[in-house]
Amino acid sequence: MEILLVNDLWVKYFTLSGVVSAVSGVSFKLRRGEMLAIVGESGSGKSTLGLALLNMVPKPGRIIRGEVVFNGVDILKLDPREIRKIRGSRISVVFQDPFTTLDPLRRIVDQFEEFLIEHGVEKVKVRTIVREYLEAVGLSERIMYSYPHQLSGGQKQRVSIAMAIALNPEVIIADEPTTALDVVVQKQIMDLIDSIKEKYKSSIILITHDLALALERADTIMVMYGGYVMEYAEKSELFSNMRHPYTRALFEALPRVLQRDLPRSLPGYPPDLRNPPPGCIFHPRCEFAVEKCKRELPPLIEVSRNHFVSCHRVGELL
Amino acid sequence: MSRTRRSLRLLLRLIVVFKNIYILSGLIIVLLFVFMAILADIISPYSPVEAVGLPLQPPSRLYLMGTDNLGRDVFSRIIYGSRIMLMIVAIAVAMSGAIGTVLGLISGYLGGLLDRILSFIMDSIYAFPSLVLAIALSVALGPSPINAAIAIAVVYVPTYFRMVRGQVLSIKSETYIEMAKALGIPSTRIVLKHILPHVTRTLMVVFSMNSADAILTEAALSFMGLTVQPPTPDWGFDLYKGRGFVLAGMWWIMLFPGLSITLLAVGFALISEGVSTLISPQKR
Numbered sequence: 001m002e003i004l005l006v007n008d009l010w011v012k013y014f015t016l017s018g019v020v021s022a023v024s025g026v027s028f029k030l031r032r033g034e035m036l037a038i039v040g041e042s043g044s045g046k047s048t049l050g051l052a053l054l055n056m057v058p059k060p061g062r063i064i065r066g067e068v069v070f071n072g073v074d075i076l077k078l079d080p081r082e083i084r085k086i087r088g089s090r091i092s093v094v095f096q097d098p099f100t101t102l103d104p105l106r107r108i109v110d111q112f113e114e115f116l117i118e119h120g121v122e123k124v125k126v127r128t129i130v131r132e133y134l135e136a137v138g139l140s141e142r143i144m145y146s147y148p149h150q151l152s153g154g155q156k157q158r159v160s161i162a163m164a165i166a167l168n169p170e171v172i173i174a175d176e177p178t179t180a181l182d183v184v185v186q187k188q189i190m191d192l193i194d195s196i197k198e199k200y201k202s203s204i205i206l207i208t209h210d211l212a213l214a215l216e217r218a219d220t221i222m223v224m225y226g227g228y229v230m231e232y233a234e235k236s237e238l239f240s241n242m243r244h245p246y247t248r249a250l251f252e253a254l255p256r257v258l259q260r261d262l263p264r265s266l267p268g269y270p271p272d273l274r275n276p277p278p279g280c281i282f283h284p285r286c287e288f289a290v291e292k293c294k295r296e297l298p299p300l301i302e303v304s305r306n307h308f309v310s311c312h313r314v315g316e317l318l
Numbered sequence: 319m320s321r322t323r324r325s326l327r328l329l330l331r332l333i334v335v336f337k338n339i340y341i342l343s344g345l346i347i348v349l350l351f352v353f354m355a356i357l358a359d360i361i362s363p364y365s366p367v368e369a370v371g372l373p374l375q376p377p378s379r380l381y382l383m384g385t386d387n388l389g390r391d392v393f394s395r396i397i398y399g400s401r402i403m404l405m406i407v408a409i410a411v412a413m414s415g416a417i418g419t420v421l422g423l424i425s426g427y428l429g430g431l432l433d434r435i436l437s438f439i440m441d442s443i444y445a446f447p448s449l450v451l452a453i454a455l456s457v458a459l460g461p462s463p464i465n466a467a468i469a470i471a472v473v474y475v476p477t478y479f480r481m482v483r484g485q486v487l488s489i490k491s492e493t494y495i496e497m498a499k500a501l502g503i504p505s506t507r508i509v510l511k512h513i514l515p516h517v518t519r520t521l522m523v524v525f526s527m528n529s530a531d532a533i534l535t536e537a538a539l540s541f542m543g544l545t546v547q548p549p550t551p552d553w554g555f556d557l558y559k560g561r562g563f564v565l566a567g568m569w570w571i572m573l574f575p576g577l578s579i580t581l582l583a584v585g586f587a588l589i590s591e592g593v594s595t596l597i598s599p600q601k602r
Contacts, residue, residue, distance in 0.1 A: 056496070084504060085502060087499070087500055087501060088502035092501070093497070095493055095500075100492060101493045101494055102494055103498070105515050105516060114511070115503065118502060118503055118504070160497070
């Protein structure tokens with residue numbers, strides 16, 4: 001049973017220096033209780049995709065095509081009031097940089113309560129809920145009365161997570177929730193997200209540039225490059241059967257404990273999306289590229305059940 | 319317990335504010351004039367509109383600032399004159415502040431065509447020499463204190479608009495605003511509760527600086543007889559009347575109104591300077 005269904009989503013930024021195609025024809029589905037990792041390097045469109053799921057793409061960006069079907073309703077067709085009811089309560093977001101996600105002039109409790117009251121929680125219950133969820137993310141009650149600058153990065157991220165789960169949303173979009181934190185706190189936060197998934201049966205979209213993290217935590221992985229989906233499969237399938245050259249390159253770039261050589265890096269740079277290369281967006285950096293790759297956009301092919309790859313040479317390369 | 323702690327913290331904050339020498343001296347000057355205006359009936363020794371002595375008397379113990387050409391006490395006229403000055407400035411600054419802030423918030427937050435149109439109008443007003451525009455508006459509306467206040471307000475709306483709009487543009491892109499949106503907080507609330515509080519500190523600086531400006535503009539309008547009608551006491555108009563006697567050596571008729579205008583403007587400027595040092599750490 002899918003909670004979220006994204007269908008042929010296109011997002012473009014209409015900047016003065018040209019049109020940037022940030023998300024190009026992305027489709028995926030998210031099951032209840034599933035953790036989907038969207039993996040890609042900077043500029044691959046993964047964060048824009050995350051914002052598009054809430055119809056929150058900042059100007060000059062625009063969603064030009066596609067559907068985001070949540071519980072059978074296309075979110076992109078809702079009017080501002082209806083979508084506001086969904087934001088934060090049924091689909092919530094945890095942002096990348098905890099240092100700037102909280103209003104520096106207001107106490108934690110004020111921000112938290114404002115949000116709850118906005119979503120129709122009765123005033124008498126508000127304080128209890130704040131306490132309950134701060135405790136659920138492992139924070140003591142005292143920090144309620146703190147200002148954001150009095151908390152550490154990890155604590156702030158926990159506050160954001162507490163707010164993200166407080167109304168028991170069906171979908172939580174975690175946009176690089178651990179990138180700005182040190183490794184020990186990273187693990188704690190990811191463990192917390194895992195436990196939330198177990199406890200509240202929420203579906204989680206984990207947006208990350210870290211393939212290792214995705215392989216460790218997610219159920220399903222979608223690899224993006226230059227706004228296009230490169231490969232999309234369940235984790236075990238992807239891990240044992242990586243088909244796309246880009247996924248392989250990402251995987252080979254991971255450092256390994258039992259390997260003496262340095263990890264292999266992928267030469268070149270991500271594409272300039274104002275002026276994308278013709279054909280397959282990845283072909284300039286692909287070691288297997290042939291003439292066809294420079295001319296034709298490869299379709300997303302289902303190579304085995306629920307394993308999609310967008311590559312012309314997927315049949316030849318194993 | 320938390321209430322006493324809170325009031326203690328407020329007290330500490332007030333001490334910090336008043337320890338600032340600029341703010342303290344500025345406030346003393348401004349409050350001096352405010353009390354003068356409120357208590358005019360009690361402190362002024364004579365009626366400001368009647369001849370109370372011989373004309374053109376130099377300052378003496380009887381007439382602290384001398385008398386003017388009609389034999390009226392200059393000191394009493396200064397005291398009563400503060401009323402009209404403070405009233406016009408207060409109304410003008412409140413109006414331009416309110417309009418400029420609201421439009422700046424809307425324009426900066428919504429952006430788009432509305433922003434372009436508003437910015438264009440504001441920039442056009444701003445590009446005009448403010449005094450010339452104030453005089454022109456005042457003349458067009460007809461001489462009266464309230465019309466002068468409106469003219470001054472119109473002239474200074476862009477000052478607030480530009481400042482607020484600029485701040486909104488930078489605050490708008492902060493992640494906590496995006497977060498508020500993602501939490502489903504409506505735009506009006508975001509603007510009022512999440513953006514406006516960040517603007518208030520800068521707004522205070524502009525507010526007091528602008529008051530100093532408005533005083534000078536009001537004085538200029540009065541000088542041209544565009545606010546009150548004689549014999550109502552008014553610093554700017556008294557300044558105008560006094561100019562004919564300066565060359566004859568009767569300096570007091572012009573000096574004291576001029577001094578009052580300058581002092582009050584300096585008072586506001588000092589507050590503005592003090593607040594701006596308080597809120598920017600580099601200047602501390």
